[in-house]
Amino acid sequence: PDFRLGLTATPNRADDKDIREIYGQELYSKGLAEALSEGWLATPDYHIVFDDAVKEAMQSGFQANSLKALKELFDVKPRNDTIADNIREEMKKIGLEFGSVKTIVFCQDIEHAEEMAELLGGKAYHSETEDKDRKNVFDEFKNGDLQVITTRDMFNEGVDVPDARLLVFLRSTSSQTIFEQQLGRGLR
Numbered sequence: 001p002d003f004r005l006g007l008t009a010t011p012n013r014a015d016d017k018d019i020r021e022i023y024g025q026e027l028y029s030k031g032l033a034e035a036l037s038e039g040w041l042a043t044p045d046y047h048i049v050f051d052d053a054v055k056e057a058m059q060s061g062f063q064a065n066s067l068k069a070l071k072e073l074f075d076v077k078p079r080n081d082t083i084a085d086n087i088r089e090e091m092k093k094i095g096l097e098f099g100s101v102k103t104i105v106f107c108q109d110i111e112h113a114e115e116m117a118e119l120l121g122g123k124a125y126h127s128e129t130e131d132k133d134r135k136n137v138f139d140e141f142k143n144g145d146l147q148v149i150t151t152r153d154m155f156n157e158g159v160d161v162p163d164a165r166l167l168v169f170l171r172s173t174s175s176q177t178i179f180e181q182q183l184g185r186g187l188r
Helices: 032-037 052-059 067-074 077-093 110-120 131-143 176-184
Strands: 103-106 123-125 148-151 166-169
Touching: 077 110, 103 110, 110 123, 110 148, 123 131, 131 148
Parallel strands: 103 148, 103 166, 123 148
Antiparallel strands: none
16 A cells, blocks of 8 residues: 554554554554543553452561462452452442443453453353353443442454443453553543
């Protein structure tokens, strides 16, 4: 083509491929911090909530020597019940009524997404869901019939739900790109 146009919020890719080799250097760029400070994005109200299982593990000297060890710490059935309760309590503290605010919950894996959907009265949205069912769940969420959607890596990019008001991060990532993509679901 005579002309190529590329738009992205995350030009630095996790696979270390440089999109600038295809599109050239940016003609215009605005970073996340700059866009937030100028009011182009919603101002995040970020809350960190530790449950007792994490506090106890940290106080007893738990060392996260690997992602597997960290995952095992967080992968405790009763802990998920506590997390669901903590989400409801935190929403109440900040003046949001549970079930009346579009909420996206980022989970550590598909099983976790399924379990948290059940505990939060929502629906899971992930790669093992049949395409038509996944489309129905997404449509319900977009049109307001569903207030809580849990997911694993399906809302990182190419998804726009501007009226989503609450994001819950129940997974860790060492990727700045993935974090910014997921955070971006709530900054519109």
